[in-house]
Amino acid sequence: MSSQLLERLNSVQVAAVTAPPGHLLILAGAGSGKTRVLTHRIAWLLANDLAKANSILAVTFTNKAAHEMRHRLQQVAPYDVRHLWIGTFHSIAHRLLRIHWQAAGLLETFQIIDSDDQYRLVRRVLVQLNLDEKHWPPRQAQWFINAQKEVGLRAAEVEDEHDAFRRTQIRIYSAYEALCASTSSVDFAELLLRVHELWRNSPEILAHYQTRFTHLLVDEFQDTNAIQYAWIRQLAGVNTDVMVVGDDDQAIYGWRGALAENLAQFLKDYSNVTTICLEQNYRSTQTILHAANAVIAKNSDRLGKELWTEEEEGEAISLYAAFDEHDEARFIRGCIQKASSQGVAYSAMAILYRSNAQSRVLEEILLEANIQYRIYGGLRFFDRAEIRDALAYLRLLYNVNDDTAFERIVNQPPRGIGDKTLQQLRDVARDNALSLWQAARKLLEERALASRASTAINHFIELIVALQPIVQQTQIDSMLEQILQRCELYSFYKKDRTEKGLAKVENLDELVNVAKEFNPDANTDLPPLAAFLAQAVLDSGEKEAAIGEEAVQLMTLHSAKGLEFPVVFMCGLEEGLFPHYLSVNEGDGLAEERRLCYVGMTRAMKKLYLSYAQSRQLHGRSERKQASRFLSEIPKQYLKKERLSSTFTPRINTSEYGFHLGDRVRHPLFGEGTILAFEGSGDHARVQVQFVDFEKGTKWLVCSFAKLQTL
């Protein structure tokens, strides 16, 4: 078994998988078989009786990574791996808090809130504190709170540094803490902080897990923030072997609090660490790797690692200097069509960009060319308003004191409970330390409401009470169906006959489907409804492209991390956009942008296209752009220029003929081409056209003579 396990690994991977007891730091370059090493390591430990299944804890950053690890482990381990503790920091924290809710100072029914719910709570706090949203943007306060939690600080522990701004932020944080406590809400950062405090305050609980987990494995270690690392340090007891896997060159989440320095810190904090570098890449051609290595080499303070491959040299990297974003999109479209005609599947191609706004032009061009595409990111399933409404009903039924849920659906569908009534409820709730639900009951009993409002509130309360028996059932899908019917959310959205309304009803149906297919982790001890609700918050519901789905993949460079595609287009390589102008001035900003560039390039297996636009519409105006500095960091020998970048000429309207620079035109003899330059006027007006057909090259044509047709 064991030798079979090692068969398809290279010698460095074998060294990592079979490393003797002790701590391990694996520096795993892009495409070097990181997940493979992690899963084989676990399988190795189990197969050689070096660890019991329940003494292994594997932590990942995303649910997708956790699922993948479990799935791939199952392929190499000859027994059921469903009971292994594999999960994200957050899901594991959630699990621990569900077990130790009492010791953690929570109510048994505590609810996880996502950042949107958190934002609403922060705004409520601002109203409470009489702070003007213009002066104290809720986003900023939310950011402040999360940043403090991420370094392990409670409001009472944050220093104001005699700074008025900080003092107010701390006041907001403090009031937010109180609101979370009274509504039993736990935000994402709170999950981690609570567990951290639980372990700090309950040594016997910590000792239990320290003894239990003899092996702790952490994926994407460069993405861990301060509290996550503190967590690892706490949990790793004297008998725990820690294995961290990461790549400082792929640290692209510094702006979110991730500390790639944790990699170096790990070496300082732990003695007898074996460091192993996985540098053989199994993904890309030599050309792509050499180019990517050259770019990342411009960063200083690297741990030092250089990818190599046994793959062939491969094709040169294509570089296209477009006139504008439309021209760029058309170039990409052309390449996709060509590749497709040569048998490359759409799903083997990905277009990567720095910011989401760039996707629109690409979409338009792909749509027009009838090329199927799929965009990652954007609004996720569980973030849709109708889905959140439906889930809020479940949440309120699970726990009537869930204020976040109460606020969301008390008047959804509209039942005559307006802002005034709601504000009355909020005031009473705050003054009497009650939940909104309790406040509503109190006001009803005291007959303190206006008659209209009273009837409406009463109606709502009766509805919820009547629905409550339903959540005792075990089938979540049928539970959902009944609730959606009786709370009239269904009929409310069905009234909307527009396309949007239709989509909402479809989404609600899809939610029932999701519930039907929901099967909680084998190792969760939660009641099904609680498990379902937690999953809805903790799992974005972002699915990978279905197998066989024939669509070009569009996504940001950030969301491309961890993925690979035979053909990759990286577009918008312009100063100001990539590297982004807001990053350039930050401390590590430029280096992080460069890592992002490295991540993007190393997604490509066979062929990489790079492009930039010399002019781009931004915020409604056309801006001149210079090629990204990253392009000049790629040695020329790896690049093939698809079109010489010409000196930029402002977009002139050659009015008589209606041509624009960068326009696509067709010539009866030479075929399709792009207008590169323009000179003269009247009968002498000439345009320079670069034809798609390389043999035709670039030609100057007299407009009045050549029968050019705009496309």
Place this chain on the structure above:
DNA sequence: ACGTCTACCGTTTTT
């Protein structure tokens, strides 16, 4: 309670 108008803003994002 809902539609229309206006002001504002504009990286990356998982949990």
Place this chain on the structure above:
DNA sequence: CGGTAGACGT
């Protein structure tokens, strides 16, 4: 330019 959030009017 295009989306969104809030104000304002019906």
